[in-house]
Amino acid sequence: MYKSFRIAIALQNRQSIRHNLFKPKNHMWVEITALNQIPESDILKVKVEETSLILNRQGANVTCYRNACTHLEYPIxxxxxxxxxxxxxxxxxxxxxxxxxCLNAPSDSLESYPVKIEGEIVFVEIGS
Structure with a gap:
């Protein structure tokens, strides 16, 4: 019933933290990190299974995007x-x-993922 997988969290300064998590088969919210691990007004790169994401925190607001520029899909x-x-x-x-x-091409946007915060833990919805 539960599928084990690894999430690698890599800070921009290349430090890594690895977590073993269990995800119910049909549940899409994935625990990512503690809120205080996301640098204020900066990004945190994370990898969930094969998907590379970036999280940004500005105060209590956290956003999550696929780590790919809309121009040529290079990591940002x-x-x-x-x-x-x-x-x-x-x-x-x-x-x-x-x-x-995107400020260069206003019709483009980074691919976003829903985020929720429970207590001090940040969750991202994967695989909608």
Whole structure:
């Protein structure tokens, strides 16, 4: 009934934390990390099974996006974060971290994932 899998959490400074979690077969909310592990006004890169994600925290608000630029699908986690905007390190596409909207191509947005916080634990809905 429960499927075991690993989540690798890698901070931008390349430190890693690994967790073994159990996920009910039909349940899509995955425990990711403690809220205080997400740097304020910065990003935390995480990997859930084969999906690379970035989380951003601004105060009590946490957003989650697939770690891929909409331009050419390159990872954006190494991009510069400033004033709530992340810039793709490859082609300089810029995204608002509170909405995922692309400032270079307004019709594009980062692929977002629902987030919920229970106590101090951050969950992301995977596989909707």
């Amino acid at each position: 986690d190494m991009g510069r974060v400033s004033d709530g905007i992340i810039t793709c390190p490859f082609h300089k596409y810029r995204y608002k971290l509170d909405t995922g909207k």
